[in-house]
Amino acid sequence: MIELSGISHQFIIGKRGKEKVVPVLHDIDLCVAKGEIVAIVGRSGSGKSTLLNLMSGYIRPSAGEIKVGDKDVTKLSEGEWADFRLSNYGFIFQSFQLIGSMTAFENVELPLVLKGVGVTERKQRVLKLMEQVGIAEFANHYPSELSGGQQQRVSVARSLILEPPIVLADEPSGSLDSENEKTLLTMIRQLNHELGITFVIITHDEQVASIAHRAIRLQDGKLVPNVKDQWPGVHMGYTRLGGEYE
Numbered sequence: 001m002i003e004l005s006g007i008s009h010q011f012i013i014g015k016r017g018k019e020k021v022v023p024v025l026h027d028i029d030l031c032v033a034k035g036e037i038v039a040i041v042g043r044s045g046s047g048k049s050t051l052l053n054l055m056s057g058y059i060r061p062s063a064g065e066i067k068v069g070d071k072d073v074t075k076l077s078e079g080e081w082a083d084f085r086l087s088n089y090g091f092i093f094q095s096f097q098l099i100g101s102m103t104a105f106e107n108v109e110l111p112l113v114l115k116g117v118g119v120t121e122r123k124q125r126v127l128k129l130m131e132q133v134g135i136a137e138f139a140n141h142y143p144s145e146l147s148g149g150q151q152q153r154v155s156v157a158r159s160l161i162l163e164p165p166i167v168l169a170d171e172p173s174g175s176l177d178s179e180n181e182k183t184l185l186t187m188i189r190q191l192n193h194e195l196g197i198t199f200v201i202i203t204h205d206e207q208v209a210s211i212a213h214r215a216i217r218l219q220d221g222k223l224v225p226n227v228k229d230q231w232p233g234v235h236m237g238y239t240r241l242g243g244e245y246e
């Protein structure tokens, strides 16, 4: 589903003429299978967000290739990436990233507006999904009028409204208390199980990693092979053999 081959990335920072090269990712080979939940774990600064930004085209790799489905997306232009993201990816962020001047309904509706879906269909789809994630009663509330858990459910609904095959999540429960985290993780498992949505989740949290089929550890910009399982119940590994997650 998502295939990274020989991906390396370096940032160039500093003033013109005094630029400094900051190597972040080194020769990453990674395959995320359709229907898989993969957790990316690693210390702060190990390159997790950079990896997610590469998968979603917000940054371009310095070297290597990225395929999503059968499509080589490595060299898409910014406009092509924007269209590709809209059809293929949903996003969930730690900070929810809801638009404060829009109601919960309007936030969930926004991707449909961008896609050009008509108003009647939009209303039906948004209300149905908001009901499914248990936030229909807050449709007319603004984000500032909702709790963290409710805001995250709005953001989950927004990520799913275009029925993407892949959801990328960056510390999705990082701002939630343990009860709301549990609700979110159950929802992710259900969406994966019932709709076959593929999830790539960045996390520091053992609880979150434990719902993944596989956890991948990044260390200093490299994938760590054959790591010993440090978190009981979390299956570490980065290859997939014979239909089994290894």
Ligand SMILES: Nc1ncnc2c1ncn2[C@@H]1O[C@H](COP(=O)(O)OP(=O)(O)OP(=O)(O)O)[C@@H](O)[C@H]1O
Residues within 6 Å of the ligand: 011, 012, 013, 022, 024, 042, 043, 044, 045, 046, 047, 048, 049, 050, 051
């Ligand atoms: N736009 C950028 N320009 C320059 N350096 C960057 C940029 N984005 C990230 N970096 C550097 O790349 C390295 C990896 O950052 P990244 O955000 O991918 O790490 P992370 O594992 O997601 O960290 P965290 O868990 O703290 O979010 C860091 O050293 C960071 O300073």
